[in-house]
Amino acid sequence: MVDFFRRFDGPLTRELVRSPGNFGLGQIPERLQPDGATTLVCGYCSTGCGLKAHLRNGEAINLSADTNYPVNMGMACPKGWEALAPLEASDRATAPMLRNGRGTLETATWDSAIKTFVSRFKDIMEKHGPESVAFLSTGQIPTEEMFMLGTLFKFGMGALHADANTRQCMATAHVAYKQAFGFDSPPFTYKDFELSDVLVFVGANPCIAHPILWERVMMNKNNPKILVVDPRLTETAMTATQHYAIQPKSDLTLLYGLAHILIRENWIDRDFIDSHVTGYESFAKHVQDYPPDVVTRTTGISHADLERFARMIHEGKSVSFWWTMGVNQSHEAVRTAQAIINLALITGNIGKPGTGANSITGQVNAMGSRLFSNTTSMVGGRDFLDAQHRQDVANIMGIDVAKIPAKNSMAYDQIVEGVCNGTIKGLWVIATNPIASWVEGEKLKAGMEKLECLMVQDMYANTDTARLAHIVLPAAGWGEKEGTVINSERRIGLFKKIARAPGQALTDFYILRLIAEYWGCGDMFENLHSPEDVFQLMKKLSVGRPCDFSGIRDYIHINEKGGIQWPYRDVSADEAQERRLFADGRFFTADGKARMLFDPVRPPAEKATPEFPFVLLTGRGSSAQWHTNTRTGKSAVLRKLYPKECYVEIHPSDAGRLRLAPEEWVTVRTRRGIVKARAFFAATVQPGQIFLPMHYDGVNGLTQSEFDPYSRQPSYKHCAARVEKG
């Protein structure tokens, strides 16, 4: 009778019933009970978390975070939790497409699509030479596929110009390390977050950009001092012991000023400097030009705060320095990163637990790209201009050394320039969306529209860039392929195949093999039947290099170990799960010493003017959005976690002056374009500055073509803007 009036159970109740899952999962929804589970690395950012796929008949039906993975200890950010949603999206590209005579994309066969690509690219190269084509790829695909792409393009197809969107995120760290340490070698392991007693974050907001790294900070038992350098009061800055809200792009001045005080007070590690560093004396002389009064004037922070900053670095027993995009995306980015490196070097905070000058990378495989994409560096972190390097690679790969160009590729911005001025006539875009992500997107779009052949290889045929393509190849995505990626702490992790690609979509590995075959250079890859074969080849290419990982047996070895950090020469030497570099103070330079590199501070190209009175800052807006949102936008849950409409953070005093109402639509204008956004009054930005999250249409297009001279990374973080009503 009770049940008649009041039902405590029934079909609807049972929909939500949880029951014990196997595989260490604890309780999970009964209707999603798996018959297997496997761990794979998440496909978004360079944190490289281990996700546990709940499998039924080998196919993922749900995901959780893996407890046993040494990176994330069972945690994941929203993107990771929702990693399956982009795969299931209804708008996946499922068949190749060709632009027809009427200018619309229509479905084609793989055969005709690849034939069209090959014939057009060969035609262009024949007429205009090998430098008339280029590719722009990504940090989102496994190292094996990057390797195939880079070697096919340069050694097989005989082209030269290739770069990836890692230029937008990590080129600076790459160059800074290479120049300073002799190799692109982030020295840290994530455990260092837990072991420091002082953590300095420069231009980094891990709470939002790398939540799982913030987890590691929160696991620190030393009650550490957290010092945050950022113009905005970010979520990370909120938790800081001290937040230094410097004026935008005054970071280099601040860092030199800190070195000035440390040297003035003799708060330096003389022994370490003498044995392991070159260039100290001239650096010490250089920072004489950055006394506190100069620094306080430029940065806007007080003398007392500056002195205290230096003192906290001095008093820390294990000081670690961490930087991200605030540093990397700047007009003097490499020197800024190296100024951080210099602080670590002069205080001896490197090679020891809880120390280091540490770049937190952006994309999941930016690190793989840096080592093996064969774009700016040759495979294995080698140099195209070095004859010995070319010979080594030719020998290991069994190809004619003449096929290896003795010339460097143009960088991303130069390729874009080539597209815009017509010298690049054929462009191949792989797993990236330059029109939305590159600076001055409108200009790039106009350039791309003039291309003789634009081929886009992507999971979706409706990205801003794919819409312009002549050829679209449907790519399988993360979760639909195998391969390895390298995270910020140099950990090689595994992608696994846990989902079926839709329709005729193929992994980039297969697509590249097909293109090689059609191009007539298939023999180059004929022994590479799987990504793991490529991995074995890359192992050989790493031998003797600082990134040597030839001790890794195979994928199963990586799987068993929960990822393996390079170097991994042999099991006995490199067994520990968390390892850092430079414990012996020997760097990868010829003399084993780290270089101190510096330049005078230069102002950014655009300053605020009466016409454009604001400094526009851009950055990550939420942990639920990834880059141009082509993937994260597919998850209904993630869409609930960020505003649908673009917003601009503006200081209440500026908003008042402009007579804006909260939430009012405004136009943000720069010399390059406009973006409509809702006014969000936020005292977290400083007066005279505005902030736009980079994930919304047109935001990156507002920024300018100003590049770091060494890394050629764009300066997304500083340009002049105006805010208009309406």
Added chain:
Amino acid sequence: MPAMSIDSLPTGGGLLALFLSEQQSLTAVERFSAYHDESNGHGQERYYRNLLPVREPLPGEQFAFEVDLDRCSGCKACVTACHSLNGLDDDETWRSVGLLHDPAQKRMQQTVTTACHHCADPACANGCPTLAYEKDPVTGIVKHLDDQCFGCQYCLLKCPYDVPQYSKKRGIVRKCDMCVGRLRAGEAPACVQACPTQAIRIVLVETKTIGLDPDKSFGLAGTPDPAYTKPTTRYVSKHGLQPALQPVDAHQIRPEHAHMPLVFMLVASQMAAGFWIFHALRTMTRFVGASGPSTGSGTALTPLQHPEFPITESIGLALVFLSLGLSLLHLGRPMLAWKAFLGWRRSWLSREVIAFGGLAGTASLTLLLSLIKWFNSVFPPIDPGLFSKPALALSCLAGTSLMCLAVLYASAMVYRDTPRPLWATRLTLWRFSLSAILCGGAVYFILTGWKLILFILPVTLLVKLALEARVLNHREDDDPNPLWKAAQLITNQLGRIWRLRVTLGLIGGAGLPLLMASGIVSGSGLAIWALFITLLIAAGELLERYLFFTTGIAPRMPGGR
């Protein structure tokens, strides 16, 4: 572009077919042996052990969420973990993360994760007409009984924290159950186990102190008054809670759900109520004044001459059943409508339903009596006997009127008994009652031509418009409170609807009736005019009710940008 001859190119041979087939084979399991930890246990347990209470609650205690604001960094992993680990629908979320900041100059912000507060005095349960909520006597967890719910969504209106989520495809509401089964098995709720910074834990709280000292545990800026439901979640920070902050979405003004079936149902039921009350009044007036001159009969369109067919009562009853039918449209599972009375002890919605039932009964009885009378006059042999006694007819009519008043009152209480500031005042009863006079009067005028109504309508309409417009006084409020938002909506986003509402009301409720009263219109046009007046008034009232719902801004936990 003159392409090279495509056909002369080499082809991929059998590779393509091979690759397409390889692509579809899933290899993870065979390549990498199944996960090594095959146990039933929970690997994550070692990380969350300290985040759970060590014992069951004692009498007077219950489980509660505790959020360490100093550890919450706004990553929102809790929202997605809850979603995945509980197998929720694609866009269904039981947790949300808001952001507080200082609206003025101070540089300060604070993220806030929030879910069901498992209140000590849960408004959802108190309002539920079907008793589909169960507050567990031991754990204090407020559990929703999905199979008991019939999808009236009243709990969505009752909960000040936007917790219950309506699932359209199921026709029911679902909500956080604090992962009660996990807790029972010694596991942490999804959000607790997935928070990278261990900001959420489960604690024991003393039930009777909850809500007494709000600043201590629930004094977050921008949160609804905890006195209403006594939420048990504790927000803690070593800096203390910062009442000067403001939710970042404070100025976001979005119309609330319109609940269209309710818009129509309320107007229809008030039309019915007004109609019957007018009918009762007029009948009694005529009965009392039977010997004297009859009021208004001169202009009667359909003179009330018993025992004609009881068309008035028929229409009155039809209106009652129309509104009953409309109320069913609002239910996700109308087949379970009969359960609506179960919550009568606490739920005004149950009481409204019961009053409706009573009205349907008395109105039916009234019609039945008239029918018998009419039947008797047409087929005289049947002796009406007792049924012809006027006292009985009048009693029935009086009873019906009383039930109408009960319906009006209960309807108003359904909305007054919510935390929405626009609704939770005496004004709601006035709105509904005046609607009854306007709509009921207009329809009754069609049937009877009772001239008095032509004077009642304009007065009622003007009073009602004035009452409705009172919310505009909040237009210049300093803080973005719900009434300020309502005023903004009426002024801007929904301004056209508001202006249309006023226009229709003025024409239908004041202009035309006065015109008719002045005698300009006469003859056969009268009925058309009367019908026109009714339509205009009803349309105006529907728009008014639409605005009532859409501008009845609910309090909420702080939202995100």
